[in-house]
Structure formats: structure tokens, C-alpha cells
Amino acid sequence: MEPHRLTREQARRIIVRAQLLEADRPGDVVEVAEQLGAIKIDPTAVLAPSEQTIPWTRIGWGYEPGQLTKAVEDDRQLFEYAGSFYPASVLPLMRVRMRSRPLRESAAAWLEANAAFRADVIARLHRDGPLLAADIPDTAAVPAGNESGWYSDNQVPRMLDLLERLGEVAVVGRVGRLRRWDVAERARGPEPDGPDADEAGALLDERRLQGAGLARQRSSWSGVGMAGEPALVDGSSWKWRVDPRALAGIDDDPGGRVAILSPYDGMLFDRPRLIEAFDFTYKLEQFVPKAQRVYGYFAHPILCGDRFIGLLDAALDKAKENLVVSAVHELVPWESEERDAVDAEIHDLAGWLGVPVRGLD
Template sequence: MPATAADAPDAPAHRLTRAQARRLAVRAQLLTGDRPTELLDVVRHLTVVQLDPTAAVAPSVDLVLWSRLGGSYAASDLRDALDAGSLVELHMMARPAEDLALLRAEMAAWPGKDTPTSTWPSELRDWVAANGGCRQEILALLRAEGPLPVPALPDTCVRPWRSSGWNRGRDRVRLLELMVGRGEVAVVGREGRDKVYDLAERVYPDDPVVPLAEAEAERDRRRLRALGVARPGRLVVPGEPGSVGDAGEPAVVEGVRGRWRVDPGLLAAVHDEVPGRTALLSPLDRLVLDRRRAVELLGFDFALEMYKPAAARRWGYWALPVLHGEELVGKVDATAEAAEGVLRVDAVHEDAPWPREVREAVDAELEDLAAWLGLEPLRLDRR
């Protein structure tokens, strides 16, 4: 009998082989041969797409969407969806605007409650209160003038943000980020590298707010649907909670210790072969972003190496994972050199020797990537 979230702790769990778990994960991420066709449908299913600015090949968000939608996707499609309001930016993620109804209760409860081990919520609340004058000036100016870039907004914080790292000297930026978390302002675009803000009430849909507990449970369900198989209490999804809670049904994976949660909607196809294709992924793709999960479920050893010295890199600055069918089989070290008009391929790393059909499929995918970027492939890996 299948288990449910309401089952007792010792309820029977679904038993999955690693191949089956891998199959579910690939299906859940929309990376099979049955490609989706609509941008909004992809983002709805994935729940969020990370808006990381690194663009060694293309911005991560564009690589994620291209790897699902193919050459029919253009970067302008995302910008158009954000401008039209069908997608919104929140915490460096593109999300469906209708999902804001699931987040407004969390914003109203910002920053949450202290725990026995952390007073961080109180510290955030106190810092925003200490800079209440700057906050009110920002709100008043946006109300009067409409959307404005960060440099045009007041920078009158009286209590500095305590940081010895990235946020040092960025009090205004940090305050704006916290005001986003409070549901007061929203990101509506960019001017160069500067975010443009407006009042959230002008940006977010005026849909009924879903109560917090119900919203959290629904977000857990959607997060699990996008992953297929996940640990109940440990996820790596920037800008999102680190858990799927009790969503789905319990599972164990052959050869992997511990319990998992599985999306029951995928179980009917657990024995079906994945309609395969070859895909080049962003290194921030959700299929590989959780490095530990990638090793445990997918047998894939990978790390983002852009912060390592060049001599210490194994695969490359912005290496693209290679998916063939339902298996991750290697990495491609490539860089878009727009000024030269080429997609430079420095290395193709085979995790195990590839048969000819895989090599040809990867070559074809590199040709497609170059064409999508409007570049010519330059295969330095073959010299």
C-alpha cells in the first residue's frame, strides 16, 4: 500500500533503485525528449529559476530555459515575461506572479521568530527599525516618482550593516533586500547592473493571501514535484526553504543511506524508459545544484569551479554538465567569446569513455548551443 504524508513514521516506503530515482529526477526537471514548449509552463513547473548574472557562456537562467525549450527560446522572452508581469523577480529568482499568493503570508510574518539557537530574526528586525528613516524615505520617493534604480534612492542608513565581506558598505542595498522580504518593495528591472525598484503593491497581483501553514505545505509539494526525489530535510535551492517537509511519500533508494520523499505523481512512470536526448546544462541547474544529491542519486561528481584558481580546476571555470538520456556523463569547458564571434570549447571531459553515439550527440548539442548564441563553434579540444 503506498505511503502518504499522513502515514505513521514506520509506514512502508517506496523502494527505488538508483536508476529509477535518477529517471524520476530527470523527468521532474523537464529534461526528457518530451520537451515543453511554453516559457511560463516551464517556470511554473520548476517553481523558480535562478537569476545569476554570471555569463561565461550565457546567463544561467537562459541556459536553464534553453536546455528545456531549445532554440525557440530567446533571452528576450524572459525579459518580456518579467515586463508583462506574468513572471516576477524575488530573491534573485524568476517566479510565476500567481505564486506570490503563496509568499505574502511569509512576507507579513517577516522575519520570523527567534529559535533557541538563533536570534537572527530579532537582529534583522532591529536593524531595519534602526534605519526606519531611510526606509520611509525610500517608500515615499517610490510612491511619488515610480520605479527607480538603486543609485536614485535615499542612502541615509544610520546603523551600518555588520559585515566584513560582500555586504560591507552596502547598507542601502541590504535595506532594500530586506524591504523585499517584508513585501514592501519589488524588483521590476535593471538599468545596467543596478536593480530598479517599485512599491510591491504596484507589482504583485492582488490575489487572496494563502494562510502561512497552507502556503508552506503547497510550496513543499511544488518543490518536490520539480525535483522528483529529495531528502525531506536538506535541500540546496538558493532563495527557497531547505526542505520539502512531509510532501509526497516516503522512499528509500537502493545503495543510498537514509530516507527520501518522492513525488507520487511520477511513480506511475517509474518503470518506463525516459524518452532520451542530450542536454548541456547550466552549472547552476537544479538537477546538479545540490552536489551531494547529484553524487548519491545520479552518481555525478561535480563542482562549480569559478572561484578556484585556474590551476586547481578539474573541469573549467563554468563547466556545463552533460546529460545523455537519464545519465550525467561528463562536462564541457566552454566560453562564449562574443567579440570574436565564437563559442570556444577548451575541453570535453568524459566521466567514462563515451561510445560514438554519445560523442556525436554532444557535438550536435554544441553546434545547437553555438547557433542559439549566434556564434561559431571553435573546437580547441580537438587540437
């Protein structure tokens, strides 16, 4: 088919709308996960963990952190997998992908060398689960390397992470930041009849495009493959894929708003798309030496309508119980209305955190 032709403004509007960042706000965290496809989990809590700030950025005052726990642990409308929360509607497709997921040669060799350890972990969860990793004995015969530094000498968390990716165990809840594990068949029920791996992959590509709205064709950053329909964007040489449902409402414009985004927000993941569509280059300076930082350790991008206009360098001071604003960086000159809207959003953020603002002029 002939590609759809989009202006840059239309392209940005499609992306912003797909990410639920326009004036119309979603009603709850399940609606957010259904549209975005996934909510990233990360313990870095300069303001709040990403799995809490991502829903708040969309929902606003109607969101409370306990809603996420309820949706995951009580209502089972969301589930945790590999560092993100997903809507239950994609679980059958993802279970197909888990069964067919290839492992790196080193990981496969480590599992083979620790076959008895693997069986021990599964048996312990069958008998006593759900359990924390600390409740499961480490009976590994061969330790794995730890070049990344993510793991301790205890091999149980590594085994659980690998078995989760293969669909044999599942996270069923948390105690603080610690995950509670169980065998997958008890946590998620029997394996459903469903599509084959290729069909499941194509359907998951469509769900990812739903959350992206518009993405580069076959980009490793977006993972949408050939889902949707072809599109061209004015001034861009890329071959794009667009969600046809996004095109249907392209002329319905409820208006924009200010949104303060977690550095781990899915809106920011596709860095090349940020540059191509929004002319915005974002670098998280969390791992940059302090003397070389430009915008701050964990600066939050500020979206105004369909433009990135600044970055917020702020942190929650738990001891003094306030939100400390170190800087609000303007990437472009702001109009007075934009400044007022950003200030209001920062005060709303502080109110959601339950603290006053300090340092905002």
C-alpha cells in the same frame, strides 16, 4: 503508508523528468518555471546568464531570451524575487511567507536603527516609482557591515533587498542588469486572502518537490519537508520523498537526450542528491585558484539520458564572436553515439548564441 520502492534507474528517471531534461521538451519559459518552481538569476555570463541558459537547456531552439523579459514585465506570468524568477501561481503563497519571514538579529537591529531611512525609501517609491536603486537617496543613519563584499558603501541596495524579503517592495523589471523597484502593493496588488504561514509553507514544499521529483526527506538542500509520499531507493539508506504525480508516469519513457547544464542550474543544487542518485560529484571551480582547477573556471556538466558523462569547459568570446571550447572532459568512456550527440548539442548551443564553434575536434 508503506514507502514506494524504486530502482536507481527509476529514481534517476523521476528526477530527470521533473527537471524537464528528458526527450520531450516544454513549450515556453513559463512552462519551465511552473514545473521547476524557480529559475536562478546570476550575472556570470561565461556562455550566457543562468536565467537564459536554464530555459534554453529545456526548450532548445524554440527559446529566445526576449521571451523571459516578456513573461516578467509584460505578461506578469513570472516575477522576480530574491535572485530568482518564479511563476505567478506561487506568488500568493510566497507573500504569506514574506510577511512571516524572520530576519537575522543583526539585520533586524539595522532596520530598527534606520527606521527613518526605511520610511524614506518607501515614500520615494510611492511617489516616483518604479526606480533604480541609484535614483533613491541614501539617508541611512547607521551603515551596515560588509563582510561579504556584496555591497558598496551605498546603503540603498541593502535596504531594498531586505524590504523585498519582507514583501514591502518588489522588482518590476530591469534596465540591463539593474533592477527597477516599486512598492509591493502597486507592483503586485493588494495582499490576497490565503492560507496561514504553516499551510503556505506546506504548499510551497509540494511545489519544490514537483520540481525535484524525488528528494531526501527533510533535507536542507531540497527544502521539500514531508511533502509527497515516502520512498526507498535500491542501494540507498536515505528516507526519500517522491512526488506521486511523478510515480503515475514512471513507465512512460520518451527517451533521454544530451543536456548541457549551467553550473547554477537547479538540477545541480542538491549536491548530496547528485552523489546519492547519480554517483556524480560536482564542484564549481569558479572560486578555486587557477592552478588547482581540474575541469575549468565554469565547467558545465553534461547529462546524457540519466547519467552525467562529462563536463564542458567553454566560453563565449564576444570580441572574436565565437564559442571557444577549451576542453570536453569525459567522466566515463563515451560511445561514438554519445560523442556525436554531445558535439551536436555544443553546436546547437553555439547556434543559439549566434556564433560558430572553435576548438571542438
